[in-house]
Amino acid sequence: MSYCVHCGVKLEASLNRCPLCNTPVINPNEPYPDPAAHPSPFPHEKGQIEVVKRKDLAILVFVTLSAIALVSGLLNIFVFKTTHIWSLYVIGACLLLYVIFLPAIINSPISLYGYLLLDGIASAVYLYIISFDTPSNRWLYGLGLPICALLCAVAITFVFLVRKLSSAFLSKALYVFCSIAVVCTGLELLVQYYYHETLQLTWSAIILAVCAVVAVALITILSRSRLRNAIRRRLHF
Ligand SMILES: [Zn+2]
Numbered sequence: 001m002s003y004c005v006h007c008g009v010k011l012e013a014s015l016n017r018c019p020l021c022n023t024p025v026i027n028p029n030e031p032y033p034d035p036a037a038h039p040s041p042f043p044h045e046k047g048q049i050e051v052v053k054r055k056d057l058a059i060l061v062f063v064t065l066s067a068i069a070l071v072s073g074l075l076n077i078f079v080f081k082t083t084h085i086w087s088l089y090v091i092g093a094c095l096l097l098y099v100i101f102l103p104a105i106i107n108s109p110i111s112l113y114g115y116l117l118l119d120g121i122a123s124a125v126y127l128y129i130i131s132f133d134t135p136s137n138r139w140l141y142g143l144g145l146p147i148c149a150l151l152c153a154v155a156i157t158f159v160f161l162v163r164k165l166s167s168a169f170l171s172k173a174l175y176v177f178c179s180i181a182v183v184c185t186g187l188e189l190l191v192q193y194y195y196h197e198t199l200q201l202t203w204s205a206i207i208l209a210v211c212a213v214v215a216v217a218l219i220t221i222l223s224r225s226r227l228r229n230a231i232r233r234r235l236h237f
Contacts, residue, residue, distance in 0.1 A: 002027050061101055069094040085133060092129040096122050112159055120152030142194040150186045154179045170228065174218040181211035 002011050002025060004018040011018060016025050019042055069091040076087035099122035103115050110118070127144040131137040161175050188204040201208065221227050 061098065065094040065098050088129050088133060092126040096126045113156055116152060116155045116159065120148055120155075123152075124148045139194075143190060146190050147187065150183065150190070154183055168222075170218055170222055170231070174215055174222070177211045177214045177218070181208050181215075184208065 001013075003009065004011055004021065004023055004025070006023040007018060007021045009018060009020045011025055017023065018025060072087040072090035076082075076085060080086075100119055102118070103110075103112075124145055127140055127148065131140040131144075158175050158179050162172060165171065184204040184207045185201060188201060189199055192199050221231060
């Protein structure tokens with residue numbers, strides 16, 4: 001029995017190179033092991049199991065969601081023959097789930113920004129489908145789509161900041177608090193605009209104030225390296 005001189009891993013007698021770090025094995029007692037007499041216990045080629053698994057998962061998700069959509073549509077048409085088209089909710093939710101699960105199940109060339117945009121569009125389409133079941137679609141254009149666009153824009157900005165500026169834990173926390181502040185302020189203003197009220201911050205002002213205090217504290221910590229390192233050591237990240 002021998003061990004790798006470089007990384008110390010235990011080696012089979014048949015190996016002439018370490019399987020972990022690829023260092024050549026030189027054993028003075030067994031100068032050149034015959035590979036034919038001792039076949040390597042490790043496979044020569046790497047398997048591609050991951051791709052097949054993802055494909056199977058994609059088929060399963062697609063078939064399951066399509067089946068749910070189809071069955072609810074048929075039930076709506078043939079069994080529960082009401083004028084209320086409730087199956088649209090189920091079909092829309094299935095489509096939405098499929099779009100959201102897409103990045104997890106297939107290797108696609110679309111970037112993360114593209115996916116976030118796609119999720120936003122899918123949510124907008126779902127709201128549009130629901131609007132067929134409501135007496136008026138004023139809520140869709142006044143609230144639904146603007147809120148959808150706001151959340152989508154905040155999510156894309158968050159990813160952009162993490163990628164371009166800093167992905168450290170404290171920086172991410174700063175972006176999260178800024179995002180919460182933007183979303184809450186936007187929501188309150190959108191709702192007031194929809195109900196033709198005067199635009200002024202009330203409940204979102206409290207959230208904005210709290211987020212501002214936290215953001216100032218985080219910026220101070222981030223700009224003082226001694227403070228930042230002390231916190232990093234204590235919280236172990
Ligand atoms: Zn090694």
